[in-house]
Ligand SMILES: [Fe+2]
């Protein structure tokens with residue numbers, strides 16, 4: 001087994017290098033997107049996870065992926081425009097597609113199962129709708145204001161443009177934290193999406209879709225926080241280091 005991933009690396013950097021690590025972190029409740037700056041060793045300690053075991057699992061999974069020829073896209077090597085194109089067409093498009101049906105279905109299960117599971121389902125309904133509203137506004141801000149500025153900056157970089165962008169991404173980063181908190185709260189109020197015995201097909205499908213939404217959102221926020229924003233912050237350091245300001 002080759003050692004590609006070590007305990008001294010940041011969670012976000014590991015997922016940049018090996019995106020499939022996100023599924024393994026998720027299984028252990030390790031937050032790699034909003035908590036991407038955390039060192040793996042510290043996360044393992046915080047979650048009382050056997051470090052040797054988890055690092056072996058990560059490296060073995062990496063080796064298997066390489067052997068099977070699974071394409072491992074290192075997003076830190078693509079241009080910012082390509083990354084933005086991927087985020088918008090994959091992750092924003094996904095949310096736009098699932099939001100309407102989940103709005104309808106979270107209301108439907110509250111209506112049908114409210115009598116026995118009203119407390120949980122009312123919270124799911126409320127939290128999901130808050131998440132939808134927050135994310136819709138957030139994505140409009142990204143697509144209409146911030147991302148076009150990043151593309152423009154990439155074509156013609158300047159320290160002035162970068163300063164404006166850094167202020168914008170700080171705001172987006174705060175919003176990611178708020179969204180991350182809603183996702184965690186959804187998992188908490190549903191007791192990790194545990195289904196009651198009388199859960200019908202729709203109830204089951206809503207809980208499955210919400211978990212899929214969680215995975216997709218984690219990957220989405222990870223690409224913005226740990227790849228796009230980190231790239232811009234590194235550019236600022238380079239500008240300041242070269243004193244070409
Ligand atoms: Fe986004």
Ligand SMILES: [Fe+2]
Nearest residue numbers: 138142172224
């Ligand atoms: Fe975002």
